[in-house]
Amino acid sequence: MRAERRRPRGGEAGQASVELVACLPALLLAGLLGLQLLVAGYTLTLADGAAEAGALALAADRSPEDAARAALPGWARDQVRIDVDGGRVEVSVRPPSPLAAVGERLEVTSSAAAKAAQ
Numbered sequence: 001m002r003a004e005r006r007r008p009r010g011g012e013a014g015q016a017s018v019e020l021v022a023c024l025p026a027l028l029l030a031g032l033l034g035l036q037l038l039v040a041g042y043t044l045t046l047a048d049g050a051a052e053a054g055a056l057a058l059a060a061d062r063s064p065e066d067a068a069r070a071a072l073p074g075w076a077r078d079q080v081r082i083d084v085d086g087g088r089v090e091v092s093v094r095p096p097s098p099l100a101a102v103g104e105r106l107e108v109t110s111s112a113a114a115k116a117a118q
Helices: 015-059 064-070
Strands: 080-085 088-093 108-113
Touching (some): 015 064, 015 080, 015 108, 064 088
Antiparallel strands (some): 080 088, 088 108
C-alpha cells in the first residue's frame, strides 16, 4: 500500500510564506534597533576615552580639546562637542545611525576630571 499525502484543509497552503513576508518588516526593524544600540555603546566607549585624554592633557597643561579630538576616530570628530569647566572635561558624541530620525536624537556624553600637577 502506498501512503497518500493529505492536503491541508481550509486553504492553509502557503500560510507560512505569508506569515514570513508579513514579519519581515518587524524583523528588519528589530535588527536595525539592535545595531543602533551596539553603535551607541561603542560611541560611549569612544567618548569615555576622549574625555580621559582631555582630562590628562588638562592636568599636563596642554589643550584638552585637541587631546580629546585626537583620541576620536575621524567620523566622530565631526560629531563631537567638548566642554571644559575647571578641571572637568565633558565629551558628547552623536553616534552614526542608519535611521536619520533616531540619529538626530541620540547623543552620548562622558566626563572626566583631573587636577593640574603642582
